[in-house]
Amino acid sequence: MSFAAEPNPPSDALDVLTKSAIKAPAHVFDLLRRLHQLSLDQEFALKNDQTIQKWKKNTDLDAAQRKEFFDNLMRDKFIALTPDKSIFMYNLARASGALNIVECGTSYGVSTIYLALAVGQNAAQKGVAAGGAKVIATENEPSKAKQARKYWEEAGESVERYIELREGDLTKTLQADLPPIDFVLFDIWSPMVMPTLRILEPKLKPGAILLADNTAAPGNGYGEFLSHIRGDGAPYTDMTLPFQDGLEMAVYSPGSSTT
Ligand SMILES: C[S@@+](CC[C@H](N)C(=O)[O-])C[C@H]1O[C@@H](n2cnc3c(N)ncnc32)[C@H](O)[C@@H]1O
Structure with a gap:
């Protein structure tokens, strides 16, 4: 994922996951759709999160502080491949x-x-x-x-x-x-x-x-x-x-x- 890109509406991003796209049991297919949706929702929220926008612009933070902020932010995020x-x-x-x-x-x-x-x-x-x-x-x-x-x-x-x-x-x-x-x-x-x-x-x-x-x-x-x-x-x-x-x-x- 990239914070720089404009967010896609999550519903569009999932449209490609049709039953002809992969061979998977129905319950695995449904699980994948559910997990992608959670990930896309999180990314959508992240891209509009003002704390992150402020962090990106804050030049006072050193490398260790930036890493700590980033690691804490990502600790509960899917950031799944689209x-x-x-x-x-x-x-x-x-x-x-x-x-x-x-x-x-x-x-x-x-x-x-x-x-x-x-x-x-x-x-x-x-x-x-x-x-x-x-x-x-x-x-x-x-x-x-x-x-x-x-x-x-x-x-x-x-x-x-x-x-x-x-x-x-x-x-x-x-x-x-x-x-x-x-x-x-x-x-x-x-x-x-x-x-x-x-x-x-x-x-x-x-x-x-x-x-x-x-x-x-x-x-x-x-x-x-x-x-x-x-x-x-x-x-x-x-x-x-x-x-x-x-x-x-x-x-x-x-x-x-x-x-
Ligand atoms: C972009 S996510 C992976 C998403 C996953 N491939 C998917 O599509 O569902 C990157 C993951 O790498 C993990 N990670 C970061 N540094 C790591 C390291 N040194 N060793 C193992 N995992 C690490 C992070 O905790 C994060 O969950």
Whole structure:
């Protein structure tokens, strides 16, 4: 999400989540609609919150004070990937046949549900047992992790069994026990993205897909990450997809010839 963008009326944003957009049991589909609505309502309120507008303009705050304000503000916020981006992500994960996905930034687990549906459906199609396919979810706010688990329990078997939630700072929780990775979602505070990619990169499979949210938002803080994946000789192909505030899609392509 970006505070700079004009808010969309929440009802419009949800229109894309039709029954033909994703394959999901009816109760999971209804759960996703409910959670997106909560997230969109929160974002709508945030964009019109005068406290935030004052905070944005207050140049007296130092970096630590700004971080504290931001962390407190976000502690109970979904900040879920928007429905259009979520649907695209689900279908990309399905089309690529991803079996092992890392989700950087889980919050209340909305995007995790899409990724777990995709992983589970890919596993079923390929005849892979549940243990061989999963979404590694990451969240450092305990109250969010607890509630995310409840939503996944409500979603049931087709979702819950494909999620492994690692609680705590992801730059620590992702240090060990990573499978070869097919797909990564970066939906986390942008300064965390490059340190996390450094941890994940040795485990990326050739052809692995990276998505990163809001790379075209004003002041997005993605500079180091974008330089890394777009640099001369970088082992990636990359495009900013034209969703609101951008959605970066990169494909890990080590050793690919340019001749
Ligand atoms: C944008 S939200 C994720 C939204 C989620 N992907 C979705 O679509 O439902 C980013 C989350 O990252 C979490 N986070 C921030 N820093 C973190 C860190 N160092 N380790 C793990 N999680 C972190 C925040 O608490 C927040 O809930």
